[in-house]
Amino acid sequence: MGMPTFGNILTIGHVQAENELYKHYHYPEMLIRYDSNFIAFKRMPSIHEFKETEEFLKAFHLVHNQSHLKFEFPDNEKPDEGLCQYFKDSGYDVGWLELYFIRPHDFLGSGKHAAITVSEVTERNLNDFIDLQYETDKQNGETFAEGKVDLNRQQFEDEKFIKVLAYYGGAPAGTMNVIVSDKFVEIDDLAVQEVFRRKGIGSQLQQFVMDRFPDHTVILVADGEDTPKEMYQRQRYKCAGFKYEVQRID
Structure with missing residues (x-):
């Protein structure tokens, strides 16, 4: 049996949109559930790509009266110093999850x-x-x-x-x-x-x-x-x- 990945963890939410950079999850049944309403990056974005995606999600959530922004990054990759500094300057809480088996x-x-x-x-x-x-x-x-x-x-x-x-x-x-x-x-x-x-x-x-x-x-x-x-x-x-x-x- 293979090693599990975060892909084996259930995401409660619907894939609203997907491109080569990310998947956008949306769950109108429970808009306040942040773990169901977010963007998951498929590869690590540049600062420019993150800012563009951030603006997209901000506008989307504004239409749906959602006040949060949440982004997940690829498995086993830490954002670089430039992204981390942007998160700090922009008021994001930064954390990480660990997968156990x-x-x-x-x-x-x-x-x-x-x-x-x-x-x-x-x-x-x-x-x-x-x-x-x-x-x-x-x-x-x-x-x-x-x-x-x-x-x-x-x-x-x-x-x-x-x-x-x-x-x-x-x-x-x-x-x-x-x-x-x-x-x-x-x-x-x-x-x-x-x-x-x-x-x-x-x-x-x-x-x-x-x-x-x-x-x-x-x-x-x-x-x-x-x-x-x-x-x-x-x-x-x-x-x-x-x-x-x-x-x-x-």
């Missing part, structure tokens, strides 16, 4: 815990899942959280998505989205309520995937500057690459 038999979990139960979401507990994710998503604003409710209900009806819910002592404590393809299983939106953290819930959510899909490669994306990636490294995930991105809210 693991074979389920290599996963180093924290062991079973009697107080933790993890199961696939059904009609019976769908509202528990949605309510818990709503609380997590509120940190990005009420509008974003409400949009995620609709997205979660839509995905629940799609067979390539599995919603997973963890309980601690009978109380809803953690959620996770799983996206299934032929060779890979992607873990996304893994979140544990703050009051239940450091109890092994995140590990048990991942263990659910390892047990359910022993013959797949499990993949996920972590923020390059956040501490969760250190947990993945301890659990024996391997890094398959990185991707730079910039974002600005006007």
Whole structure:
């Protein structure tokens, strides 16, 4: 089985336009979801090319009442000093993502815990899942959280998505989205309520995937500057690459 790339990570959004330089993703169903409304460069742009693309996206988003600009760059390439200086001068936040993968038999979990139960979401507990994710998503604003409710209900009806819910002592404590393809299983939106953290819930959510899909490669994306990636490294995930991105809210 080949090494995963960021191309194996699901992008929620429609390809609005594509040329030799970039793909433009647009998602009118949730305009506030920045990860669904952006431009992904297929090769590293020059400063001139970036500025032209920036003006295009700015005008497009203005028509759709969107206040953000987001750009992703090719896998495993860092923008040069000239671009980085332009990002700084123009008020962009610069960050990078890291792609991790693991074979389920290599996963180093924290062991079973009697107080933790993890199961696939059904009609019976769908509202528990949605309510818990709503609380997590509120940190990005009420509008974003409400949009995620609709997205979660839509995905629940799609067979390539599995919603997973963890309980601690009978109380809803953690959620996770799983996206299934032929060779890979992607873990996304893994979140544990703050009051239940450091109890092994995140590990048990991942263990659910390892047990359910022993013959797949499990993949996920972590923020390059956040501490969760250190947990993945301890659990024996391997890094398959990185991707730079910039974002600005006007």
